[in-house]
Amino acid sequence: MSLRILIVVDLPWDIRLGACRVLTELTDQWRALGHSVELFSFTEAFPGARATRWLFALQKASFPRKAAAFIRAHSERFDIIDAIIGSLPYSAAELNFNGLVVARSIGLYRAYDRFERSVEQRWPHPRRGTVIGRLFYGFARHLSWRASERAVHKAGLLNVPNEEEAVCLREEAGVTNRILVQPYGLTTEYRKDLSASASPCVQRLGEERVCFIGMWSPRKGAYDWARIISRLRELVPTVRFRFLGIMTDSAALRRDLGSSLDDIELIPDYQPSELPGLLADCTVGAFPSYAEGFGLAVLDQLAAGLPTVAYDVAGPRDILARHLPSLLIQKGEVEAFAIALSDILRAPVAEYEKISQTCQAIASEFSWDEIAQTTLRTYQLALVEKVARRDDTPARGRMSFKVAL
Structure with missing residues (x-):
């Protein structure tokens, strides 16, 4: 099965950033295996923008809507959407998309939030910045949390890099969808x-x-x-x-x-x-x-x-x-x-x-070659299962979708 994959990243596309490096190396592996991979990141959503910290926070909050609009306009071009958790807090149905939506963790929002809440107790420091700034960024973190919570419940499959995150999503967030645990690697x-x-x-x-x-x-x-x-x-x-x-x-x-x-x-x-x-x-x-x-x-x-x-x-x-x-x-x-x-x-x-x-x-022991292939096999299986479930439903109102086997 040759797949058409869209990567969604709510960050500027900069390979110096860990998330972008991971996805760049995965993309190279998938393309080498004959799959098509496209990207929608900050670079595509806000072309030419040189954001201040404040503007970056505002753009991050608006990014999911831009990504969703792009997908709705081009939904027939893709079989898989692999999106960083929080960047696409919508179900496939809400996106008018008949393929598989994957929510990918690059560091679980719940673990990071737990750490952020511990900082002042662990290292008492004089507060930096203004009251308005702290309120603004606090609200931005709230929006990011809410988007992440929606994303993990609406995705058809979750991809996390360690078992502890999988346990957290099941036991704390109540996620019931399939979770794939795959580490990162090196070429x-x-x-x-x-x-x-x-x-x-x-x-x-x-x-x-x-x-x-x-x-x-x-x-x-x-x-x-x-x-x-x-x-x-x-x-x-x-x-x-x-x-x-x-x-x-x-x-x-x-x-x-x-x-x-x-x-x-x-x-x-x-x-x-x-x-x-x-x-x-x-x-x-x-x-x-x-x-x-x-x-x-x-x-x-x-x-x-x-x-x-x-x-x-x-x-x-x-x-x-x-x-x-x-x-x-x-x-x-x-x-x-x-x-x-x-x-x-x-x-x-x-x-x-x-x-x-x-x-x-x-x-x-951590090889991108093997990780990329294992990830794709899981995506392919989940996609085929979704297509099979759809084919078992009444034809009325069903959109057409082709999977190359």
């Missing part, structure tokens, strides 16, 4: 590039460099880093840091870290093709994230042979728990996190080489 070529670019283990140990990949935000551990760095400097005085893809400037880090940035190399953004070189001379990865869909940054670093210490949350847990559980640290346990990093920085070469090899073996 064979990219995994080989990451591995081949890595410096010899003895050289990497000599660098004593900790690498962090991720946007600078409380969810990614921004408020823990000051204590992690302070404690690690006590344990390994010559330690250095490289922060990649933080998407902010040094002023934000200086405000949160409250310390010298002299031994911290900041690379605010990079292209995926540059990552193998940026990881090549690092010693250990650090990923103190409090909530994740999957944690693709962990997989990147493992593929480069970097032991990566992470908080024990869904996503990183799915990657590390089976083979390297010692790299998982209870979230918020800064002392244990710093000690785990120092243990790797000070590891004997033979031990480090063994861990590095295990890291690369773990990364090889």
